Amino acid sequence: MIRCIFASNRITMTLKDKHIVLGITGSIAAYKAASLARLLIKAGAEVQIVITPSGKEFITPVTLSALTGKPVVSEFFTANDGTWHSHVDLGQWADLMLIAPATASTLGKMANGVADNMLITTYMSMKAPVMIAPAMDLDMFAHPATTRNLEILRSYGNLIIEPAAGELASHLIGKGRMEEPENILKAVEDFFLKQESLSKKKVLITAGPTYEKIDPVRFIGNYSSGKMGFALAEECAQRGAEVTLVAGPVALKTSHPNIKRIDVESAEEMYNAAIKEFPSSDMAILCAAVADFRPAQQYNEKVKREGDLLNISLVPNKDIAATLGKMKKANQRLIGFALETNDEESNALKKIVKKNLDFIVLNSLNDSGAGFKYDTNKISILERSGAKRDFELKSKKDVATDIIDAASELI
Numbered sequence: 347m348i349r350c351i352f353a354s355n356r357i358t359m360t361l362k363d364k365h366i367v368l369g370i371t372g373s374i375a376a377y378k379a380a381s382l383a384r385l386l387i388k389a390g391a392e393v394q395i396v397i398t399p400s401g402k403e404f405i406t407p408v409t410l411s412a413l414t415g416k417p418v419v420s421e422f423f424t425a426n427d428g429t430w431h432s433h434v435d436l437g438q439w440a441d442l443m444l445i446a447p448a449t450a451s452t453l454g455k456m457a458n459g460v461a462d463n464m465l466i467t468t469y470m471s472m473k474a475p476v477m478i479a480p481a482m483d484l485d486m487f488a489h490p491a492t493t494r495n496l497e498i499l500r501s502y503g504n505l506i507i508e509p510a511a512g513e514l515a516s517h518l519i520g521k522g523r524m525e526e527p528e529n530i531l532k533a534v535e536d537f538f539l540k541q542e543s544l545s546k547k548k549v550l551i552t553a554g555p556t557y558e559k560i561d562p563v564r565f566i567g568n569y570s571s572g573k574m575g576f577a578l579a580e581e582c583a584q585r586g587a588e589v590t591l592v593a594g595p596v597a598l599k600t601s602h603p604n605i606k607r608i609d610v611e612s613a614e615e616m617y618n619a620a621i622k623e624f625p626s627s628d629m630a631i632l633c634a635a636v637a638d639f640r641p642a643q644q645y646n647e648k649v650k651r652e653g654d655l656l657n658i659s660l661v662p663n664k665d666i667a668a669t670l671g672k673m674k675k676a677n678q679r680l681i682g683f684a685l686e687t688n689d690e691e692s693n694a695l696k697k698i699v700k701k702n703l704d705f706i707v708l709n710s711l712n713d714s715g716a717g718f719k720y721d722t723n724k725i726s727i728l729e730r731s732g733a734k735r736d737f738e739l740k741s742k743k744d745v746a747t748d749i750i751d752a753a754s755e756l757i
Contacts, residue, residue, distance in 0.1 A: 372400025447481030484520030556595030671702030
C-alpha cells in the first residue's frame with residue numbers, strides 16, 4: 347500500500363528521500379521485514395538494515411541487501427577487511443529508526459541500555475525518533491517484565507506499534523503478532539505527515555512560573571516547573587514549527603534547533619515579550635503560570651524582621667491571555683491553560699469567552715500525578731462550542747502530543 351499526497355497537479359510520496367534504519371531481531375516475524383523494506387522503498391524511502399546475529403537465523407542478509415541495494419549491517423566490523431560500521435554515523439544519518447520485529451530480549455536490552463550488539467548501539471546513538479513493532483508469544487508479551495520495558499521505552503519517547511492478536515508461531519491465539527507490513531507503513535507515513543503538520547508556522551509558547559520581587563532575596567512565585575511548556579515547545583518544533591519560547595525562571599534546557607528561547611523573570615517581562623512576539627505568530631499557547639499579582643513596592647535592600655507582622659500590598663499584573671485575545675486576528679489561534687482547584691469546568695469555560703481563546707487545556711490539582719512538578723499530567727480540552735475531550739494520565743511529552751494534535755486541527 348503506497349499513500350501519496352496530491353498537490354499542485356503533481357504526486358509527492360510521503361517518504362520520498364527519508365532515511366530509515368530498519369532494525370531486525372531474532373523473531374519468526376523477521377520474514378515480514380522483507381515485505382516491509384520493499385514497501386518503504388516503494389514509498390520513496392532509503393533503507394539501511396541493521397540485523398542482530400540471531401535475526402540472521404531467520405532471514406538472510408543476502409535477501410535483505412537485494413531488496414535495499416545496501417549491504418546489511420550486523421557486526422561492528424566486516425570480517426574480511428576489518429571495515430568498522432559506525433553506529434554513530436547511522437544515528438546521525440537516519441530520519442527514523444524502525445525496529446520490526448522487536449523481540450522481548452531486544453526490548454529488555456533497549457530499556458536497560460545493554461549495548462551488546464550493533465542494533466542496540468545504533469539505537470542508543472540514534473538522533474532520530476524510534477518506532478518499535480514488538481513480536482513474541484502472548485505470554486511473553488503479557489509478562490510484567492515486557493510491560494515494564496515497554497513503559498520505560500515509551501518514557502524515553504519511543505513510539506510503540508502495538509502487536510496484533512491472532513494465531514502465533516506457537517499455534518496459540520492471542521496478542522503478540524507483529525503488525526502487518528502494510529499497517530506499519532501506514533504508521534510510518536502518518537508519523538512523517540504529523541512531523542510536517544506545523545511546517546512554516548510560527549508558534550509562541552509561554553512556560554514556567556514568574557517571580558515577583560519583594561526585595562533582592564525574596565519573591566512571590568509558584569511551583570511551576572515549566573515541564574509542560576517545554577514539552578509543547580519540543581513537540582511543535584518537531585512538527586516543523588518555528589517556536590519562540592518565553593520561559594520564566596526554570597532549570598530546563600531546550601534541545602531542538604527550531605526553538606528560540608527568551609528568558610524572563612517577572613510577569614511584566616513575560617507580558618512585554620509575548621506582546622512583541624504575538625503579531626508575527628500563527629498560534630500562541632499560554633502555558634506559563636503567571637502571577638496574578640505583584641508587590642506594590644519592591645525594596646532595594648533586604649527587608650529586616652521588625653516586629654511580628656509585615657504587610658505587603660499587592661497590585662494586579664497585566665493579563666497576558668486577555669491582551670492577546672484582543673489583539674488576535676482571524677488567522678491566528680490562541681490556546682490557554684487553566685489549573686483549577688474547584689468548579690474546574692465552569693471556571694475554564696468562562697476563561698475561553700473572557701479571553702477569546704480557541705480552546706483551553708484544563709487540569710486540576712485534585713488529580714493525583716497532575717499539575718506542578720510532576721512528569722505526568724491529566725488534562726481535558728474544552729472548546730468554545732462546549733465540546734470536551736478527556737485524556738488519561740500520561741507523561742507530559744505524550745500530553746504535549748495530544749494538545750498539539752488538537753492545535754494542528756485548528757491551524
